[in-house]
Every structure is written in C-alpha cells, then in structure tokens.
Amino acid sequence: xxxxxxxxxxxxxxxxxxxxxxxxxxxxxxxxxxxxxxxxxxxxxxxxxxxxxxxxxxxxxxxxxxxxxxxxxxxxxxxxxxxxxxxxxxxxxxxxxxxxxxxxxxxxxxxxxxxxxxxxxxxxxxxxxxxxxxxxxxxxxxxxxxxxxxxxxxxxxxxxxxxxxxxxxxxxxxxxxxxxxxxxxxxxxxxxxxxxxxxxxxxxxxxxxxxxxxxxxxxxxxxxxxxxxxxxxxxxxxxxxxxxxxxxxxxxxxxxxxxxxxxxxxxxxxxxxxxxxxxxxxxxxxxxxxxxxxxxxxxxxxxxxxxxxxxxxxxxxxxxxxxxxxxxxxxxxxxxxxxxxxxxxxxxxxxxxxxxxxxxxxxxxxxxxxxxxxxxxx
Numbered sequence: 001x002x003x004x005x006x007x008x009x010x011x012x013x014x015x016x017x018x019x020x021x022x023x024x025x026x027x028x029x030x031x032x033x034x035x036x037x038x039x040x041x042x043x044x045x046x047x048x049x050x051x052x053x054x055x056x057x058x059x060x061x062x063x064x065x066x067x068x069x070x071x072x073x074x075x076x077x078x079x080x081x082x083x084x085x086x087x088x089x090x091x092x093x094x095x096x097x098x099x100x101x102x103x104x105x106x107x108x109x110x111x112x113x114x115x116x117x118x119x120x121x122x123x124x125x126x127x128x129x130x131x132x133x134x135x136x137x138x139x140x141x142x143x144x145x146x147x148x149x150x151x152x153x154x155x156x157x158x159x160x161x162x163x164x165x166x167x168x169x170x171x172x173x174x175x176x177x178x179x180x181x182x183x184x185x186x187x188x189x190x191x192x193x194x195x196x197x198x199x200x201x202x203x204x205x206x207x208x209x210x211x212x213x214x215x216x217x218x219x220x221x222x223x224x225x226x227x228x229x230x231x232x233x234x235x236x237x238x239x240x241x242x243x244x245x246x247x248x249x250x251x252x253x254x255x256x257x258x259x260x261x262x263x264x265x266x267x268x269x270x271x272x273x274x275x276x277x278x279x280x281x282x283x284x285x286x287x288x289x290x291x292x293x294x295x296x297x298x299x300x301x302x303x304x305x306x307x308x309x310x311x312x313x314x315x316x317x318x319x320x321x322x323x324x325x326x327x328x329x330x331x332x333x334x335x336x337x338x339x340x341x342x343x344x345x346x347x348x349x350x351x352x353x354x355x356x357x358x359x360x361x362x363x364x365x366x367x368x369x370x371x372x373x374x375x376x377x378x
Contacts, residue, residue, distance in 0.1 A: 006031040007067035009051040011085040012189050014042045018083050031069065045191060057190045063162060064089045072097070080208045080234055084187035087205075088162050090174075091183030095153050098130035101270065102210035102231070104203075104224045105139025105217040110249050113139055113217030116241050118146035120214060123267030125152025132157065132210045134202055135170050135184065139216050139224075144173055148180055155209065158186040159202035160194035203227040212237035212274050214264065218252030225252050228261070232359045233366060235375075237273055239264045259353065260360035322346065326354050327374075330364060334373035 001009075010016050010031070024034035043049045058065050066073045066087040074096045077083040089096065101124050103117055121131045121143040131147035133140040135156035147154035154177050160166045162184065165174070174184045187205055188198060203226050207213055213231040215238075218224035232238050240261040243250025257263050262273050322344075329335065329343040340351045355372050358364040364372045 001032045001035065003031045003069035004065075004067045005051055005055075006035040007069055007085050008054055008065055009035050009041075009049050010038075011067075011187070012043055012049045012051060012054060013038075013040070014044045015040075016085075018085055019081075021085060044189065054189060057163075058088065061163065061190075062090065064093055066093060066096075074209065076211070077208055082204060083208065084205060086187060086189075088186045088188070088190075089183050090162055090185070091178035092153075092181050093183065095130060095155050095181065095183040096185065096209060098153060099128070100130040100132045100155065100210045101274070102132040102206050102213040102227070103139065103143035104133060104206065104213060104215055104227050105143075106219060106222055106224060106249060106252075107136050107138035107140075108219075108249065109138040109142065109217050110247070112243065113249060114142045117142035117216045118149070120216065120241070120264075120267060120270065121146030121154070122150040122152075124270060125150040125154065127267070127271065128152075130155060130182075132206055134159065134199075134206055134227075135167075135174060137167055137169060139218075141170055141173060143216075144177055147182075148176060151180070153180070154182045156182070156184045157202050157205045157209070158184065158188070158194075159199040160186065161188040161190050161192040162186050163190050164193045166194045199223055200226055204230050207231040207234055207236060210236060212239060212270070214270060215240040215253050215256055215261070217241070217243060217249050218256075219248050220251045220255065222252050225256070228256060229359070229366065232362065235362050238262065238360055239270060239273060241265075256360075260357040322350070323354055323358060326351065326358065327363065330372055330374050332374050334365075334367055334371040337370045337372070340372070 010021050024038065025031055028034040028037050041049050066089055067085065068083065072093045103121055105113060105117060117139045125131050125147035131143055131152065131154040133143045133156060135158060144154045144156060156174055156177055165171055178184060187201065203223055207227050207230040213228060213236050215224050215228055228238055238261045240253040240256040240263065242257060242263055243253055245254065264270050264273065325344045326340060329340055337348065337351055341348050344351060355364055359366055362375065365375060366372055
C-alpha cells in the first residue's frame with residue numbers, strides 16, 4: 001500500500017480526520033504503516049473500507065484524488081491545521097496552487113451584492129488571481145462568473161461529493177469552470193450527499209486554499225461568517241465590502257468591518273491589502289495597464305520570487321488598552337471567555353468583541369468551548 005492509498009483509506013474511514021492520522025503517523029512512522037495497524041477500519045457508509053474501489057471510480061469519472069503524499073497537493077495546505085486527507089479534483093489540479101482570493105457571501109444576494117461579486121472577481125482574475133468560492137447560489141456563483149468573464153481561473157469547492165453535485169442549478173457553471181482551466185473540488189468520498197455537517201468542512205477548504213478572503217454580502221447568521229472565522233484562524237487576510245447600514249444582507253459584512261476586517265471598495269484596495277504580505281506579486285499600478293491572467297504581475301504559488309526585492313513587513317499595530325488587558329491574560333493553552341471577564345473586569349459583551357477583533361488581527365485563535373488562545377509559534 002502506498003502513502004496516497006493509505007490517506008484515501010483513512011478518508012473513507014468513520015471518525016477519522018487529519019489530527020488523528022497525524023498522531024498515528026507519529027506513532028507508526030508512515031501513513032501506510034498507520035493504516036495497517038489501525039483496528040477500526042469501518043467505512044463512513046458502513047461496512048468495509050474499499051479504497052481500491054474509490055480509485056476505480058475516480059478513474060471512471062475523470063477525477064484526480066490528491067493527498068498530502070502527492071507533489072501536486074496544494075502547498076498552502078501543508079501548514080494548515082485540519083488539512084484534507086484527500087482532495088477529489090475535476091479539472092486542472094494546477095489551479096489549486098495558484099495565488100488565490102476567496103470571494104464569499106450569501107445565497108440570497110441583492111443585485112448590489114451580485115454586481116460587486118462579479119466586479120471584484122473579474123478584476124482580480126484579470127490580474128492573475130485565481131478566484132475560489134463555494135459554488136453555491138448567489139454571491140459564490142457571481143464570483144465564479146466574474147472570473148470566467150475575465151478569462152481567468154476559478155475553483156469551486158463543493159459541500160458534497162463530486163458525484164452528488166449540489167446545487168444542481170450550478171452544474172453547467174461547474175462544467176464551464178473546468179473547461180476554462182479551473183477546477184471543482186471536494187474532500188468528500190464518492191457518494192457523500194450534502195448535509196448540515198458538510199458545509200462547514202467545505203468552508204474550511206475555501207478559506208485554506210486562499211491567501212485572502214473577501215466577504216461581499218452576508219447577513220448576521222451566515223455560513224460566510226464561519227468561513228471568515230476560519231480564515232482569520234488560519235492567518236489569511238480578511239476583507240469585506242461595505243453595504244447599506246439598513247440592509248439585512250450587509251449586516252454581517254458591517255459587523256466584520258466593525259470587528260477589524262479590512263474595508264475594500266475596489267480591486268485596487270484588495271491588491272494593496274494583499275501586497276502588504278506579497279509585495280512582489282501585486283502592483284496596483286498595473287490595473288491601469290491592462291494586466292491579464294498569465295501576465296508579468298500575475299500571482300503565483302509562492303509568496304515572493306527569488307528575484308523579487310525583499311520588502312520589510314510593517315510592524316503590527318499597537319494594542320489598545322483594553323486589547324492589552326485581554327492579551328495579558330491569554331495563554332498558548334487557552335482560556336475561557338469567563339476567565340477573561342473575571343481577569344479583566346470587563347463585561348462579557350466587551351470581552352467577546354475584543355476577542356473577535358484580536359482574532360481578525362491574527363493575535364488570537366478560537367476553540368470550541370468558548371476558549372481562546374494565542375497563535376502557534378512559527
């Protein structure tokens with residue numbers, strides 16, 4: 001059994017994720033050895049784990065299965081916690097390793113939101129960015145359409161298996177994305193239908209594939225905010241488009257902006273925000289020069305080419321007094337919100353707001369159980 005086959009086998013197995021696999025690998029030395037020693041080989045669908053059948057189906061459907069053992073597995077995933085054990089890819093696998101911006105938002109988008117999603121995606125794709133989104137109705141579909149209109153590359157991440165495509169209304173859009181050199185991907189084995197548990201996992205892949213995530217339009221209760229939270233935890237640049245203050249569809253974006261997300265008005269704003277991290281890859285002046293995908297300033301998979309000048313990273317903004325009060329009481333192991341309230345003397349609402357802001361700045365991580373911790377050491 002190869003390492004890639006073992007990853008696929010684990011991906012088919014009930015109650016197994018990347019954290020458990022990494023622990024088993026540390027114990028047994030390799031993924032294949034970990035699989036051979038694993039004694040609970042029960043498929044998620046029930047019965048025996050048929051990893052050979054999974055590869056046979058992939059060949060029949062024209063799908064590549066990428067695992068962390070494969071050279072084409074996106075490098076951006078390697079340092080991301082919770083990375084997929086397997087990625088099922090229909091289309092060009094190279095599309096997953098382009099410098100990407102994720103554009104996300106509500107399914108029930110307004111005409112304003114749809115127009116902004118198309119404009120941002122078209123402009124960014126024209127400058128060489130790949131556009132990643134969730135292939136849902138609304139903002140996601142508009143972003144994919146905008147990238148296609150620019151002749152760019154776009155990647156759609158499904159909340160279902162590739163053979164259980166959802167939503168059906170976007171199947172033709174997915175075909176056009178693949179035909180244009182993009183890809184449609186899923187971390188779910190064949191046969192997995194969408195449900196309430198699959199979409200948060202999909203959102204994790206969307207956030208992890210991108211170097212920055214842009215929220216275009218989202219209400220308070222929205223999967224978009226889940227994606228943004230994941231992106232912040234992963235250290236991605238978080239941006240939001242402002243909307244009307246009395247629009248329910250923009251309430252989530254306005255909250256993100258209040259909590260520290262970067263306000264963007266146009267493509268130049270996005271590229272300037274990204275250039276703080278990748279100064280050699282995004283020249284805002286090139287917008288006027290008609291740069292296109294594949295052009296000289298198109299972003300690639302590496303943050304900075306060897307030939308590019310080394311730019312110093314600006315120092316992080318200083319903490320406010322109240323933020324400092326929170327940070328003095330947070331540990332790498334994590335503390336609860338209740339403990340922070342007691343330690344700082346601030347109200348629960350204020351502590352929660354401060355923690356969200358600090359997460360947006362990349363200074364805190366959120367955990368289940370209402371806990372926060374300082375970032376991992378680099």
